[in-house]
Amino acid sequence: MRTGPREELLYVICVQPNPGEGKSDVLATVDVNPNSPTYSQIVHMLRTGNQNDELHHSGWNVCSSCYHIAEGCVVPVRDKLVMPALGSDRVYIVDTGKNPRAPVLHKVIDASEMHEFNCATPHTTHCLPTGEIMISTLGDVNGNARGNFILIDGKTYKTKGTWIKGKEAKFNYDYWYQPYFDVMISTEWGVPRVFKKGFQLADAMNTEVYGRSLNIYSWKNKQLLQTIDLGEDGIAPLEVRFLHDPKKPVAFVGCGVNATVFRIFPKDGKWAVEKAFSIPPKKVTGWIEDKMRGLVTDILISLDDKYLYLSNWIHGDLRQYDISNPENPKLVSQVFLGGMIQTDSKIKVLEDPELTKQPDPVYVKGKRIYGAPQMLQLSLDGKRLYVSSSLLSPWDKQFYPECVKTGSFLLKLDVDVENGGMTLDKDFYVDFADTADGPLLAHEMRYPGGDCTSDIWLAD
Template sequence: MTHVGDELHHSGWNICSSCHDDASKSRNKLVLPCLVSDRVYIVDTSEARQPKLHKVIETKEIHEFDVGTLHTTHCLASGEIMISTLGDKHGNAKGDFVLIDSETFKVKGVWTRDKLAKFGYDFWYQPYHDVMISSEWGVPKRFKRGFIPEDTSNPDMYGRSLNIFSWKDHRLVQTIDLGEEGIAPLEIRFLHDPKEAQGYVGCAVNSNVFRFVWSSIRTRRRVTFVWREDETYRVELVLRAGFTSDILLSLDDKFLYMSNWFHGDIRQYDITDRRHPKLVGQLFLGGLILKGGAVKVLLDEELKPDEADAFVRVIKSTSER
């Protein structure tokens, strides 16, 4: 990239994969928003082995609409690129979304009408149900200083809600407070089936995953608690949880994968029964739970303490079950 300190975070494309049968569309531009500098890099991938920088959307173009701290990017059927923003141009908390033309890469404005979400982070939408849900991290100018454990207990510093929008109206219609069990709900995933009205969100601080379901945009939403890791460690409170940094659903919607940053493991859950996930696979890539390490596992119904190793190792697999 052309600058140092941008912090590229999540990436996306100029055109949705659903446009693959449209000869006039080409999914050949990689969109790279920057969490720190508020730039957006557009990379031409027409030649897969020789990508080249196509354009840089500079900070001032984003700040013109008083948004900043760019995160998740999705391409829309309207021919626009939509990027979630976590704050205003000064780093104060502000959950909104910026729109960019997918051909000219000109910044067009913001997506939300009227009331804004308190915080921003990830988002996903299901047009069939006229719904979009966004998640929350925290105050940008605070978390950019580094992780401060004490901030997580302050609801004015770290979010703990899901924000429900009407997709067609661009309006926030409901906010669901997940409580202390849902601090920092980060990655949000709908099932891939466009007619399914449910999905999951991973909450980083307490390593909880929630399942959300609903019937229509005008009815009362239900958020169903799915599972919580019940683990106790001989460490300070902030390290008791695995600190779930990401979740992902398989394309066939049969498995949910979650990465636990502190623990150092990646888990695979069978979610065929949406309300009762089952652990079917696990591997360790390092982290705190190591054989002979300083952290001792006192209670974990899903993990045998002596199985955690410092090397990549499959603990449980689908075939073994």
């Protein structure tokens, strides 16, 4: 955090909302060096060349947990970005080392390799201390829910098999491991063939369609030890983040549908949860219910474990919480960037326990911001927060259809790391509307050297 380089490039996963001949999903390279003549511009677009991939999340071939090596061994190099396709089940291996500004495809792992083990819908990628790459898979080849993890050889990029030994979880989504405490925690979204079509409230309320549990594994034995039911407040627990300090057994998980964040910690030989905070619903007209729930879609923890950031995709705000005391998070900053309740919306807020008025539309460099904040990435020093707006293309089309025409936004907020606070940088705006392939939907972001959500450290 203190000695790492300032980010100069940002690799941004982009989905093509209007697929057609010559069009596909894209890995966009964005220049984020303020001294560069191409600052805040897309400088390269690497196309997958296939249709209906629905690129989503990504990860590295090597991260900090891989650097515990024997004396005299070759130090592994972080130079391959692993991009699973949530729609097609392909896995793209991208070489970022030869020319970081213009990455190239190194290998495409065909879906058949994953399907051989009846796994599909790949999501979260982490590199392991063994040198392997592990990807969470959310379903089977028929689109039913199935919680497992695919292992890929970190040198040959051949699929080796699955990780779990024994019982599997009912659902799957994100995961994080901490070897010091012999634990891995995975989360749950839902049935892939259902959520891939869009959002229906009835689906979310159905325990057979949407998950609401955390799954606790022994990292050493690869066995499911405990399942924690989070109840109605915990429908669709999505991103899970441990504190970065590998000797602190504390994690947070953001639960989508009812906008609740839980703290996870050990207790009496097992793992337990407590509600850290929740975002209250707003009483409205013109919506699918007479109340508008929040939707927590991404959370992120700064490298010094001081701040937790989250995106509230339906209401349209970013939040910064001080978690210096993990048992007592405090909201210290909130910024609205679009959302469903802007002053010119058809939705009218009748009662709001937090706001005195509906937020105004946001303009950056003369352009109206459509959509809402979704994926987050923080600079290593914690001073710059990047935010993109796409969730999943069927959901984008359902909730923010204008983004299919305007493309997503990618914005930057400046952060006060001492006292808390976020300020929108009105001079930074990446245009995903007028690209060579038309409007694109921007999702997850990575830095070439690693970032706040890709690295897991091992304790001595």
